[in-house]
Amino acid sequence: xxxxxxxxxxxxxxxxxxxxxxxxxxxxxxxxxxxxxxxxxxxxxxxxxxxxxxxxxxxxxxxxxxxxxxxxxxxxxxxxxxxxxxxxxxxxxxxx
Numbered sequence: 001x002x003x004x005x006x007x008x009x010x011x012x013x014x015x016x017x018x019x020x021x022x023x024x025x026x027x028x029x030x031x032x033x034x035x036x037x038x039x040x041x042x043x044x045x046x047x048x049x050x051x052x053x054x055x056x057x058x059x060x061x062x063x064x065x066x067x068x069x070x071x072x073x074x075x076x077x078x079x080x081x082x083x084x085x086x087x088x089x090x091x092x093x094x095x096x
Contacts, residue, residue, distance in 0.1 A: 008034055008090055010083060027079075033060050034086040035070065036079060055082035059089055 014025035025038040035058040041051040057073040073089050076082040 008083075008087055010036075014038070027083075029086070034058065034090065035060070036082045036086065038079065052077060055079050057082040057085040057089070059086070 009030040010027055011030075014027050017024045017026065021041065021043045023040045023042055025040075027036045029035070037056045037058065038053055039056065040053045055076045055078065057076065058070040059073050060068055061071050062068050074082065074085045076085065
C-alpha cells in the first residue's frame with residue numbers, strides 16, 4: 001500500500017492585520033483549511049524589551065452545529081515549524 005503525500009500550497013506573502021494590541025501576519029493555504037498566524041505584540045514590553053513573536057498553526061473545523069472555527073494545532077517560534085505542523089496534521093488527517 002502506498003501513501004500519497006499531502007503537500008499544502010502556501011502563499012509567498014502574508015495578509016497583515018493591525019490592532020491596538022498586536023500586528024498579525026496571516027498565511028492561509030490555497031484550500032483554505034490551514035492557517036499560520038504570526039502574532040507580534042505592540043502594546044507594552046517584556047523584561048527583555050519585547051515579547052517574542054509566536055506562530056500559531058491552525059486548522060478550520062466544523063462543529064456539530066455547523067459553526068466553522070479555527071482550532072489550534074500548535075504554537076511555535078519559527079514559521080517553518082508551524083507550516084510543518086500543518087503539513088503533519090494534513091497527512092495524519094488523510095491517513096485516518
